[in-house]
Amino acid sequence: MNYLISNFLPDQNRLKYFSRDKQKINHTKEFNIWADDLIRQEKEHYYFVDGYFYDLTDGLSKKERIANTVEEIFNNWPISDNFTGSFAVSILKESKLVIANDPIGFYPLYYYLEKDNEKIVVSNSLFWIAEYIDKPSFDEVGIGQILLCNESLNLGSRTILKNVKRLLPGEKIIYNNKEKRLERIFDNSLFKINPKYRPTKEGVTNFWKDTKREMELISEENNQLYLALSGGMDSRLVLGYIPQKIDLNCFTYGNDDQYEVKVASKLAKIKKAKFQYFYDPEKYFPTKKTLSNYVLLKKGHIRLPNWFEILENVQGDHKSYFMLGDMCESLPGRNIGRYNIRKYKLRNYITGVSKNNFIQNTPENFENWREAKKEKIKSIFKIKTYNQLKLNIDYEVFIQETIKDLNELINRIKAHNIPYVELLDELYAWYTHSRIPMSDQILLCNTKFKAIAPTMSTRFLRITSSIAPEYRLYYKFMNKLFKTIPELKRLNKVPTAQAPLVNRNYPSLFSMAMWAIRHYIDQKLIKRMIKKRNPKLRYRLFKSLHWPEIYQQPGVKENYSSYFDPVSKYAEGLQPKYIKLLDKRINLEVWPLANYDLISFASANMLFLHISDIIESKQNL
Numbered sequence: 001m002n003y004l005i006s007n008f009l010p011d012q013n014r015l016k017y018f019s020r021d022k023q024k025i026n027h028t029k030e031f032n033i034w035a036d037d038l039i040r041q042e043k044e045h046y047y048f049v050d051g052y053f054y055d056l057t058d059g060l061s062k063k064e065r066i067a068n069t070v071e072e073i074f075n076n077w078p079i080s081d082n083f084t085g086s087f088a089v090s091i092l093k094e095s096k097l098v099i100a101n102d103p104i105g106f107y108p109l110y111y112y113l114e115k116d117n118e119k120i121v122v123s124n125s126l127f128w129i130a131e132y133i134d135k136p137s138f139d140e141v142g143i144g145q146i147l148l149c150n151e152s153l154n155l156g157s158r159t160i161l162k163n164v165k166r167l168l169p170g171e172k173i174i175y176n177n178k179e180k181r182l183e184r185i186f187d188n189s190l191f192k193i194n195p196k197y198r199p200t201k202e203g204v205t206n207f208w209k210d211t212k213r214e215m216e217l218i219s220e221e222n223n224q225l226y227l228a229l230s231g232g233m234d235s236r237l238v239l240g241y242i243p244q245k246i247d248l249n250c251f252t253y254g255n256d257d258q259y260e261v262k263v264a265s266k267l268a269k270i271k272k273a274k275f276q277y278f279y280d281p282e283k284y285f286p287t288k289k290t291l292s293n294y295v296l297l298k299k300g301h302i303r304l305p306n307w308f309e310i311l312e313n314v315q316g317d318h319k320s321y322f323m324l325g326d327m328c329e330s331l332p333g334r335n336i337g338r339y340n341i342r343k344y345k346l347r348n349y350i351t352g353v354s355k356n357n358f359i360q361n362t363p364e365n366f367e368n369w370r371e372a373k374k375e376k377i378k379s380i381f382k383i384k385t386y387n388q389l390k391l392n393i394d395y396e397v398f399i400q401e402t403i404k405d406l407n408e409l410i411n412r413i414k415a416h417n418i419p420y421v422e423l424l425d426e427l428y429a430w431y432t433h434s435r436i437p438m439s440d441q442i443l444l445c446n447t448k449f450k451a452i453a454p455t456m457s458t459r460f461l462r463i464t465s466s467i468a469p470e471y472r473l474y475y476k477f478m479n480k481l482f483k484t485i486p487e488l489k490r491l492n493k494v495p496t497a498q499a500p501l502v503n504r505n506y507p508s509l510f511s512m513a514m515w516a517i518r519h520y521i522d523q524k525l526i527k528r529m530i531k532k533r534n535p536k537l538r539y540r541l542f543k544s545l546h547w548p549e550i551y552q553q554p555g556v557k558e559n560y561s562s563y564f565d566p567v568s569k570y571a572e573g574l575q576p577k578y579i580k581l582l583d584k585r586i587n588l589e590v591w592p593l594a595n596y597d598l599i600s601f602a603s604a605n606m607l608f609l610h611i612s613d614i615i616e617s618k619q620n621l
Helices: 012-020 063-073 126-130 140-148 201-220 233-241 261-271 290-300 303-310 344-350 364-381 385-388 395-414 421-438 438-445 457-465 470-482 485-495 508-532 547-551 558-562 575-586 597-618
Strands: 001-008 024-027 034-035 040-042 045-055 083-093 097-102 110-114 119-123 164-166 171-176 183-186 222-230 245-251 274-278 317-323 450-453
Touching: 001 126, 024 395, 040 063, 045 222, 045 290, 063 083, 063 097, 063 547, 097 119, 110 126, 119 126, 119 547, 126 485, 126 597, 140 395, 140 485, 140 597, 201 457, 201 470, 222 233, 233 261, 233 470, 233 485, 233 547, 245 261, 245 303, 245 457, 261 274, 261 485, 290 303, 290 597, 364 395, 364 421, 385 395, 395 421, 421 438, 421 470, 438 450, 470 485, 470 508, 547 575, 558 575, 575 597
Parallel strands: 222 245, 222 317, 245 274, 317 450
Antiparallel strands: 001 034, 001 119, 024 034, 040 045, 045 083, 083 097, 097 171, 110 119, 110 164, 171 183
């Protein structure tokens, strides 16, 4: 669903230009609305929402749940614990416009302000904003961040369009059209650690009850659900939440001889769900037309082409929810600072971690942490690589603006008053890695389904982040949950791909030992393949997605080269680097990793070209 809201009409030439695809035009008393879907109305409120939200009160109809939540978001922030959802929403009532997103904000919502708040444009599409505003132009700081950042993301509220911002995580903006006044409020409700909580049988049972209600409502209102089932613990948890009576369709990508697919198949069978796997290695380097179409459909660039195996082989259903797992990895604490560095993992797993091991977040420690993040950013955005972009801004200005964007996120983190430094790293990862590259998987699936991630909802993350980190680390809490809750016990009999052959009901030390053995052998097999430069050799102890073979598919180099015909002036300087990297992976001069970096750069080039076309067309009006 794409929509745009504005408090002003453009001149007739631009109005005609924007309406060329015959989008519906709606009007309230104060605002103009363009949409490819009907505007929704509850009582006096008009609203659009990407994602979903609910009032969790018992005994309400679907209409009442939504109406109450719209009113709650409009009047209060943060929303109370009785409301939940993963959403980006725009709500209009008389002369007020409210835009808001959940605590992570993985559904993007953009806004443009002009002339001391005289004009406002809000949309869930950068393309639509570029088409609508007077003189759109690129923000070269935003361009540079996407091209140079390891995960191809913009920091803070920055976008690739000048003066167009993205809502920050947990941000609510109230715009008064009569007074031309704008107010910003933030949801700082995460990481309210409960010092009395213990992961006892009673504790995990209460967690299950507190988090299950949301999934019950999703299931009650949808006779058919779809689930991306990898066999890992995050998607397995979502599977456990789904009531047995639901018509459930589980999808995964890969071949039937891959261990991950076998695991997912066993889990679906236990749940008596339909199960389909899709293996189409050509889709990892798709045709130029396919990749370009998805950039247009998603209104952004693509990072993980794995999903094309599913999306290109299913009909899709925009009315039914397609659920994905926890992109924040909150319950197992996979982003809790130094405790997830590989060389410390085994030792910490055996000896355990207590609350005394964590560093207190004093003002001094927080500022030291901030400075470390600044230095890390400077080390990523190197001047030598930056100069290849041929941007029209000095490197020092670029760094200053980027640090300003970084501070936007860091100040959001500071507002939560988090007790431990290690948890600062976790929330930072949620605000960057989870919010953009990981959540892009949800947005990509949104092109064919109504994609959501229930375990990234407001309520789920509030409850999960309130659990002390020593209980979440190394699957301690999740293991207890799966051994206690009847709906999960059945799923716990199936091993994971990370620790094959080991029943998850066994003591966790067995799983860790199997993980270590499997990892050791995998590394040996990888080194052998690189040494012999032979992609036909076995490269995993258990069959998995075979990246060396994918790079050997016919037409890989030709398809990849076609993505840059033409090449944007912004991508031109780095294009040879990525072509050379592809050659090295094909020839096994370096290990052929997942191609997310190659596809991300290529699709960013297409994104720049699409927006360039809009900018040039507007200039020619």
